[in-house]
Amino acid sequence: MITVHLRYEINANKLADFEEYGRRWIHLVNRLGGEHHGYFLPSEGDSDEAFALFTFPSFADYEKYRSAAAADPECIEAVQFATQTDCIRRYERRFLSPMFE
Template sequence: MITIHLKYEIDPDRVEDFAEYGRRWITLVNRFGGVHHGYFLPSEGDNDIAYALFTFPDFASYERYRKQSAEDPESRAALDLARTTRCIRRYERRFLTPLDHPETPWTQAPGA
């Protein structure tokens, strides 16, 4: 299992545009076989940082999603929304493995 963590630096004057971008990607990730855990928009504190989390069964599934979404008209429209509104200034992507996943080596008891 692989969870993708995205940290976005967004334009605080374009939060609604970013929210629309996020709503589109939640649907798209789920359609392409992932499980989207949501977008998290600024509330208190920094007004220009947002997050997203979504999971795929494995890295190969994530790579298929990347390929399929690159060819998908709805995915391209979501990317165009971000480009034209400039709601995203930059982003960072991290790949994480949940600690409680049974295939994760560090969840096994010592000596197992």
């Protein structure tokens, strides 16, 4: 199992646009074989930092998702939306192996 942790630096003035972007990707990750654990938006503290977590059964499954997403019209539209609204300044992606009790 592999969990993807995304840290976003967002445009705090475009939070509603980032929320829309997140809603789209929750649906898309789930549709393309992952399990999305949600977006975590600013509440208190830094107003320009957000996070997302989603899991795939394996890194190979994640790679299949990446290939499928690159050609998927809804995924392409979601990326274009973020670009057009300028709601994301930058992001970092980390791969984690979850540990459970």
